Amino acid sequence: MVKKLEINPAAKALIFDLDGTLADTMPVHFWAYKNILVDYGIDFTPELFAAMAGVPAVQTIQLLNEKFGTRMNPEKIGHLKEAEYEKNMHKMKPIQPVVDLAKQYYGKLPMAVGTGGYKRLAWKTMEIIGLDKYFEILVPSEDVKHPKPHPETFLKCAELLGVQPGVCQVFEDGELGIQAANAAGMMSTLVTDFYEVTIGEEI
Incomplete structure (x- = not known):
């Protein structure tokens, strides 16, 4: 109940x-990150996403850089992620x-x-x-x-x-x-x- x-x-x-x-x-945000980050060799999991719930996109990319040793441009990738998210917002x-x-x-x-x-x-x-x-x-x-x-x-x-x-x-x-x-x-x-x-x- x-x-x-x-x-x-x-x-x-x-x-x-x-x-x-x-x-x-959350499902729309998750798939936006997953679709963008695959190009950077990051397997973005639901667990990883849950650990960063509520963190803005730019800071999320910064945290992922620290965690995976990647060198993604936080502003650029953050905005790419938001664009991907916007495409599926209607869902x-x-x-x-x-x-x-x-x-x-x-x-x-x-x-x-x-x-x-x-x-x-x-x-x-x-x-x-x-x-x-x-x-x-x-x-x-x-x-x-x-x-x-x-x-x-x-x-x-x-x-x-x-x-x-x-x-x-x-x-x-x-x-x-x-x-x-x-x-x-x-x-x-x-x-x-x-x-x-x-x-x-x-x-």
């Missing part, structure tokens, strides 16, 4: 991660329990999205899953100096929402995101307990 996703009674604002939290984009699906919660609290509590993704693609994702009308505040990777697990993304969300970090509840699918929420002094909820994750299957 799947547990029910709930709001903490102390929460006065809600902050959502996007990829893997509101939108089931993503909403993560229903989390999307339903966002819709339920729309207009009742202030809400924002804090993502490690690029702004343009993040808004496109929101549009595909039908949530672009529900959120006005989105903090993407371009708007912060320090990505998750640094708390800057979520602290910026709280600032734009006009609420104290301590009364924000963050919904995340990645361990780095949970660390970021905790470092920001916020309440955190790991959403992967509420839906099935399928990364390696063909999209």
Whole structure:
């Protein structure tokens, strides 16, 4: 039996991660990396992907260079990966329990999205899953100096929402995101307990 996703009674604002939290984009991201990295002799596995969940593309390529001793240009390969991802974005699906919660609290509590993704693609994702009308505040990777697990993304969300970090509840699918929420002094909820994750299957 799947547990029910709930709001903490102390929460006065809600902050959502996007990829893997509101939108089931993880299989699309995984195959984008896998298809690009095969040219560099890297067998990109679901386990490797899971270990880097929530890390922006450029930093992911830097980490892979360190791990495999490759010399990929992080900016160039990061953008190639994002282009590959964009080609298949239409295949993503909403993560229903989390999307339903966002819709339920729309207009009742202030809400924002804090993502490690690029702004343009993040808004496109929101549009595909039908949530672009529900959120006005989105903090993407371009708007912060320090990505998750640094708390800057979520602290910026709280600032734009006009609420104290301590009364924000963050919904995340990645361990780095949970660390970021905790470092920001916020309440955190790991959403992967509420839906099935399928990364390696063909999209």
